[in-house]
Amino acid sequence: xxxxxxxxxxxxxxxWLNYKQYPKxxxxxxxxxxxxVRVAEPSRVLNTAxxxxxxxxxxxxxxxPAVIREDDRQPYIQLCVTPxxxxxxxxxxxxxxxxxxxxxIVISGTDEAEVLYGVFRFLFLIGSGKTIGEIETQETTxxxxxxxxxxxxxxxxxxxxxxxxxIFYEHGKITKNLERIRDYARLLSSVGINYISINxxxxxxxxxxxxxxxxxxxIASIASVFSDYGIRLLLSINFASPIALGGLETADPLDSGxxxxxxxxxxxxxxxxxxxxxxxxxADSESRPGPYTYGRDHAQGANMLADALQPHGGLVVWRCFVxxxxxxxxxxxxxxxxxxxxxxxxxxxxxxxxxxxxIKNGPMDFQIREPVTPLxxxxxxxxxxIEFQIAQEYTGHQIDLCFLVPLWKExxxxxxxxxxxxxxxxxxxxxxxxxxQTGGVAGVSNIGDSPxxxxxxxxxxxxxxxxxxxxxxxxxxxxxxxxWVRLTFGGEAVVVEKITDMLLRSREIYEKYTCPxxxxxxxxxxxxxxxxxxxxxxxxxxxxxxxxxxxxxxxxTVATGTGYAGQYKGxxxxxxxxxxxxxxxxxxxxxxxxxxxxxxxxxxxxxxxxNSHFQGVEEAAELQKTWDSLRGLVDETIFxxxxxxxxxxMKNAVEWRDVVxxxxxxxxxxxxxxxxxxxx
Ligand code: GCU
Numbered sequence: 001x002x003x004x005x006x007x008x009x010x011x012x013x014x015x016w017l018n019y020k021q022y023p024k025x026x027x028x029x030x031x032x033x034x035x036x037v038r039v040a041e042p043s044r045v046l047n048t049a050x051x052x053x054x055x056x057x058x059x060x061x062x063x064x065p066a067v068i069r070e071d072d073r074q075p076y077i078q079l080c081v082t083p084x085x086x087x088x089x090x091x092x093x094x095x096x097x098x099x100x101x102x103x104x105i106v107i108s109g110t111d112e113a114e115v116l117y118g119v120f121r122f123l124f125l126i127g128s129g130k131t132i133g134e135i136e137t138q139e140t141t142x143x144x145x146x147x148x149x150x151x152x153x154x155x156x157x158x159x160x161x162x163x164x165x166x167i168f169y170e171h172g173k174i175t176k177n178l179e180r181i182r183d184y185a186r187l188l189s190s191v192g193i194n195y196i197s198i199n200x201x202x203x204x205x206x207x208x209x210x211x212x213x214x215x216x217x218x219i220a221s222i223a224s225v226f227s228d229y230g231i232r233l234l235l236s237i238n239f240a241s242p243i244a245l246g247g248l249e250t251a252d253p254l255d256s257g258x259x260x261x262x263x264x265x266x267x268x269x270x271x272x273x274x275x276x277x278x279x280x281x282x283a284d285s286e287s288r289p290g291p292y293t294y295g296r297d298h299a300q301g302a303n304m305l306a307d308a309l310q311p312h313g314g315l316v317v318w319r320c321f322v323x324x325x326x327x328x329x330x331x332x333x334x335x336x337x338x339x340x341x342x343x344x345x346x347x348x349x350x351x352x353x354x355x356x357x358x359i360k361n362g363p364m365d366f367q368i369r370e371p372v373t374p375l376x377x378x379x380x381x382x383x384x385x386i387e388f389q390i391a392q393e394y395t396g397h398q399i400d401l402c403f404l405v406p407l408w409k410e411x412x413x414x415x416x417x418x419x420x421x422x423x424x425x426x427x428x429x430x431x432x433x434x435x436x437q438t439g440g441v442a443g444v445s446n447i448g449d450s451p452x453x454x455x456x457x458x459x460x461x462x463x464x465x466x467x468x469x470x471x472x473x474x475x476x477x478x479x480x481x482x483x484w485v486r487l488t489f490g491g492e493a494v495v496v497e498k499i500t501d502m503l504l505r506s507r508e509i510y511e512k513y514t515c516p517x518x519x520x521x522x523x524x525x526x527x528x529x530x531x532x533x534x535x536x537x538x539x540x541x542x543x544x545x546x547x548x549x550x551x552x553x554x555x556x557t558v559a560t561g562t563g564y565a566g567q568y569k570g571x572x573x574x575x576x577x578x579x580x581x582x583x584x585x586x587x588x589x590x591x592x593x594x595x596x597x598x599x600x601x602x603x604x605x606x607x608x609x610x611n612s613h614f615q616g617v618e619e620a621a622e623l624q625k626t627w628d629s630l631r632g633l634v635d636e637t638i639f640x641x642x643x644x645x646x647x648x649x650m651k652n653a654v655e656w657r658d659v660v661x662x663x664x665x666x667x668x669x670x671x672x673x674x675x676x677x678x679x680x
Contacts, residue, residue: 010451011635015187015460016487019059022127023491029132033096033105034063036076042069045112045230049079049119052186056123075103077122079115082108091140092118094125096132105135113194113230114141117471120190127487139472142430145356145385145440146470147195147234147317148188149280154199154206160391160528162398163448163455168198172206174218182225184447189229191467196226197234201282201319208238211265212245216272223273232277234317239281239301240289241265252294253304262308270312278315278354279305285322298322298343299350306352316352317442319387320344320359320375327542335554335562336542337363340375349381356383358442361411363564364543366394367520368407368511371576371586374567376425377416380434386411386425390462391446394520395510397529398446398459400649401623402510403503405465406477412469417570426473441470456645457638460488461503477504495633498626509623513616513653514660516609518589519545519553522660530652531659545588549667551595551605553588565590595668609664610672613657620653 014020034057037050050067057063068076084090092109107122109115117139125135151159152166154173167180175181188196198219199207209215223233242248242261252258269276283290283301291301302318309316323339340363351357357379362370366389376384388408395402412426419433427433429440443466447453454460465480481503485496514531515522521543525535536543545552555561557577565576575581576590584599595606603611624646631639661678665671672678 011637012452012457012460012488012641013183015453016127016464016484017056017123017186017190018488019056019123019127021488021490022056022060022123023129024060026126026129027131030126031061031063033075033077033103034061034065036066036068036072036074038068038071038076038078038104040069040078040080043081043112044228045116046079046081048228048230049107049112049116052116053077053079053119053123056126060126071102073102077105077107079119080106080108081112081115082110084110089140090114091138092121093139094118094122094135094137096135105132113189116189116230117141117192124190124483124487128483129486129491141192141471142426142473143385143440143470144431144438145195145315145317145442146193146467147197147385147440147442148193148445149197149201149234149387149442150445151200151202151391152198153204158448159200159202160389160393160444161448162392163446163453163459164450165448167447167449168222174215174222178221178225180449181222182228184453185226185229185231187453187463188467189231191464192471193467194230195232195234195277197236197280197317198222199236201236201280202286202288203236203238203282205244207236208241208244210235211237211241211269213268216269220272223276227275232275233273234277234280234315235269236280236282237305238289239283239291240293250294251289253291253296253301254294259304259307262305266308266312266314270314276312276314278309278317280317280319280358281305282319282321285319286325290322297347297350299347302355303350303352306355310352310354314354315438316355317358317385318351318355320357321365321387323542325542326540328540329538329544332546332555333562334542335556335564337554337556337564338562338567339363340373341378341567344375344382345378347382348379351382353383353437356385356438356440358385358387360387361408364520367518368395368402368507368514369518369585369589370520371518371589372411372414372416372425374416374564374569374572376414376428377418377423377569378567380418381436383431383436383438384429385440385442386429387442387444388466389444390466391444392459392462393528394523395507396649396652398455399529399645400510400620400652401456401458401502401506401645403465403477403481403506404462405469405480406504406507408466408469409473409477412473415572417568417572420570423569430473441466443470452638452641456642458499458503458642458645460484489634492633495630498630502623502626505619506623509616509619511616512612513620513656516588516612516660517553517584517605518586520589521545522656531656533660533663546592547664547667551593551597553592554590555592556590561592595664595670606664606668606670607673610661610676610678611674613661614676617650617653617657620649624650 090110092114107118156165156170240251246261284292306316320340363373431439485499524532556564558566
């Protein structure tokens with residue numbers, strides 16, 4: 001490891017931009033073009049694109065390309081913006097052409113950021129071993145907003161962070177180390193991210209001042225680094241800022257003093273950051289202030305901010321994670337899963353054009369398996385984006401391997417039935433289904449200042465996969481996994497095959513040894529790692545499983561339960577309502593099921609729970625063994641770091657198996673059919 005500007009140069013630090021691993025021999029032809037990069041009309045992001053291309057040509061081929069403006073008759077790579085018609089989608093195009101007997105590779109985009117994405121795609125193609133004959137590519141972007149959200153606090157800690165401390169803040173101050181932030185911007189833009197919010201959605205006292213002159217100059221420096229890469233900055237704001245910062249008596253969105261305060265604040269921010277993206281807001285959620293405090297609704301709250309930002313072209317990204325976190329486990333009719341729908345559906349059509357609702361993929365909170373929230377499909381006149389959690393809060397803390405792309409794809413590919421068959425979530429968030437103006441995908445970041453960015457180097461696959469999927473939801477999980485492995489570890493067949501396979505199996509393995517059939521929440525309270533079946537059972541958080549001696553699960557039917565199943569449209573409402581048609585992997589989310597209920601496999605529910613926990617541990621051990629077989633084929637430092645994580649994962653898996661199996665054995669007194677050991 002060597003140092004650069006205080007940054008530890010760890011072998012996993014370059015992530016998938018690890019040009020040393022890119023096969024330079026795949027096609028020597030590329031070298032012919034790589035000696036010159038032509039940018040006829042330079043601009044901020046095009047200059048970045050040219051620099052990135054030069055840097056890669058140097059690392060991969062040992063070239064030092066000249067950046068030229070004029071056509072000097074040498075073969076070159078040309079970068080150019082060719083705007084489409086107003087109606088055309090944005091995207092880029094890569095072609096090798098011969099014009100007037102002259103060879104060039106043209107990377108063109110509908111705007112300068114698209115050219116940059118085209119450059120990175122071109123490099124990925126080289127990195128994946130493609131030849132010049134295989135590089136012709138045309139890609140359009142499906143989602144206008146592709147947002148990375150940091151849950152970083154000024155203290156330097158990261159809420160739900162599993163990769164060290166923040167790269168943005170240290171010891172209560174904004175970092176001066178813009179180098180590392182620049183490296184992050186590169187990584188993000190290489191997979192097409194175009195917005196970033198740099199502070200936690202829970203905005204505490206000091207962070208409330210980020211929108212004041214105290215912090216704006218430093219925040220502007222960070223914004224400028226991201227602007228070079230075509231990424232616009234968002235800030236999470238405190239809804240009660242007019243009181244906390246402005247000395248007003250209220251933050252009521254209908255109060256003209258409050259409205260003016262926000263307008264002045266927006267003007268101030270744009271004076272510092274001309275391309276500022278807008279606000280991200282968590283309001284009336286988990287004790288954060290919001291419009292409900294003043295008897296107003298969420299449209300009134302969001303619109304007030306939207307009006308302040310609108311003259312500057314800013315957005316309000318308003319989260320729908322609004323629920324009562326002081327609920328009572330005694331009342332079986334209360335259901336947290338209903339909350340997003342109940343709070344927001346009545347407001348459909350009431351939001352300004354520059355408001356976008358940000359909706360978590362599931363109705364609860366980033367569990368290993370949840371249904372897709374019924375809010376998708378229920379609002380036809382509102383901009384909306386889907387929120388995923390890249391950070392592995394409930395999915396193994398980046399210790400356990402859990403490749404999340406299959407989970408996200410399931411959500412994007414869910415058919416809401418809102419306009420009949422084919423009403424997929426991906427078509428709703430892209431804006432296509434309901435012709436909403438803007439939409440996209442947001443993800444809670446999994447990076448920190450750990451040398452490999454994501455703690456466990458294998459968790460980089462989730463960061464990469466999130467970006468790739470956000471831009472191109474039609475990619476398969478396998479395509480994404482395989483591409484990541486090639487770019488990160490090189491193209492050796494056995495490495496590609498084994499790591500890809502490990503990634504693709506990992507989510508279901510994690511599910512097997514943790515929470516069965518969509519029930520969720522068997523975790524240790526607060527920390528959310530390791531098992532505690534009743535940990536949240538009698539708490540205020542509304543996350544119950546209701547296990548007794550006869551059965552387990554939440555009755556969310558319309559007929560006898562909370563009515564949540566009725567929030568879905570058409571065929572989905574029917575499907576979830578009945579035990580026989582409910583997808584079995586979500587059975588306990590929707591129904592209270594007796595332990596002797598026979599599943600389609602022929603196993604009773606109880607035996608299924610026992611089996612899956614034994615199997616989960618066995619399969620986790622297979623992952624560990626596969627990784628062990630890669631010694632000598634991947635970098636030694638990375639190898640050992642991942643190996644250490646697998647040792648911890650095994651301990652975790654065994655703990656889960658034993659705690660969960662014992663729990664149900666004690667409840668039922670029924671032993672495992674196969675006579676395996678369950679601790680009494
Ligand atoms: C989860 C998480 C919190 C976070 C919240 C949110 O509940 O545990 O740490 O603040 O989600 O999404 O706002």
